[in-house]
Amino acid sequence: MASLTNRSKVLEQTPLNFMERLYLPNIFKGMAITFSHIFKKKATISYPEEKRPFSPVFRGLHVLNRDEEGRENCTACGLCAVACPAEAITMEGAERQKNEEHLYREEKYAAKYEINMLRCIFCGLCEEACPKDAIYMSETFAPSNFTRQGFIYSKDELLIPDPTTNKEGYEAARGLREAQIKK
């Protein structure tokens, strides 16, 4: 019978020869293979101490960006929320008051900014949509929480550390970002 796909394999059904029936030579062959694996490079790592390097385009949890003076970049334009295919982002805009110039870069800012990490699919479209470089995706991943409510990240969880009060934290977070941009 002609085969339909030409991919079928003819099954070899010759009876085992004497060496194969002895069984032991093949056991020794198998044992040699497992023994050689003792000296192979391990496929696993000790995770919390060692971490595998991320790809430069890795998309982890979001960070809301500030500029060097500690002012929030976000203007609550809503482009990220529109771009989001999972509809994970909600925000409420507010107008900047007279004495708030050191807090917000532009006249409008996000009074409330929430990302539901259970909805988020980490596609990175919000980052692409943002005209103000106000949101980017970090290398933090695998968020954990006890409640569903806890996965709705508000501004305090999302904002990058303020460079005027917590310079080290800001630079650590920025440093990863610079490396990302360079690549």
Place this chain on the structure above:
Amino acid sequence: MEILQIDLFLFLEKLLLIGGIITFSLVIAMYTTYAERKVAAVIQDRLGPNRAGPFGLAQPLADGLKLFFKEEIIPLTSNKVLFIIGPALAMMTAMLTSAVIPWGSSINVFGRDVSLQIADVNIGVLYVFGVVSLGVYGIMIGGWSSNNKFSLIAAVRGASQIISYELAMGLSLIALLMLTGSLSMKTIVEQQMSGGWGGFLGWNILYQPLGFLIFLICVFAECNRTPFDLPEAENELNFGYHQEYSSMKLGFYLFAEYINMFISSAVVSTLFFGGYDIPFVNETTLAASWGGNIVAVMGFAALFAKIVFFLFLFMWVRWTIPRFRYDQLMDLGWKKLIPLALANMLITAIVILWLNK
């Protein structure tokens, strides 16, 4: 009144030796579980336990503690007495064999020659066989009293397997015993030590390679180790005969398995690999210059090294070969090993007769 005339020091020394060997085998069994996980890991390109203590060395302690603190569950429909006797029997039979194994030559303590063997029974090999056969009861009783079909199937499998392989094991040993002419373990070791090349040429493995192979395969089967681990086939029988067990009773079964491995390795080393003989070293001349005690300790170390090798072999094989099917198991035992052992026995007998003529 004969019994009261036993030398008090003999009593004390044997008591100490028994305590020492039991503690020793328990510790070894503990660390064999650790070694098993480590060997399994490195063979599968993993790291293995490395969290508890340096290199994960406290892992067996943690496991043991966990087993102690687990809740004891005795199933309502089980036979309670037998349910408790099962693991106790498994543990006891595992330990009993160590009594006749010569762990070393004698050491000199305060002018007394203390033999490193609990009992030099002149039917040592037979004793080992007897006790090993009793080991079936641990499995059988445990599986039966659990009142669970998986446990029962596993117990029946275990019993039939052990009984089948015991025959081939005994037949393979008969050939060996023809060579040695003695059933005492100590005599067997001493005969091997008197061979050429510091005892190496006296090792029975050189005269009984086929017998050794058959014996080793049967030992694997008796210990319920892969490829013969049908009684505790996790993926077929939900853990087999100890499925209903929890807490330290389960621990006893698992421990008994590892002690069995340890003791079997000791028996194989003793019977075929010269026991406490250090290869390429003449112990008597060495003892004259270094003192008997040091040589005895070295001999023990040599035996221990052999045991460790066999323990590694057990693990190595376990993580290489898949489990036999039941019919393959019986086929191998009855149709291959027993005729082979018989042929081996016959050939040995003929050669011995030929050489003695």
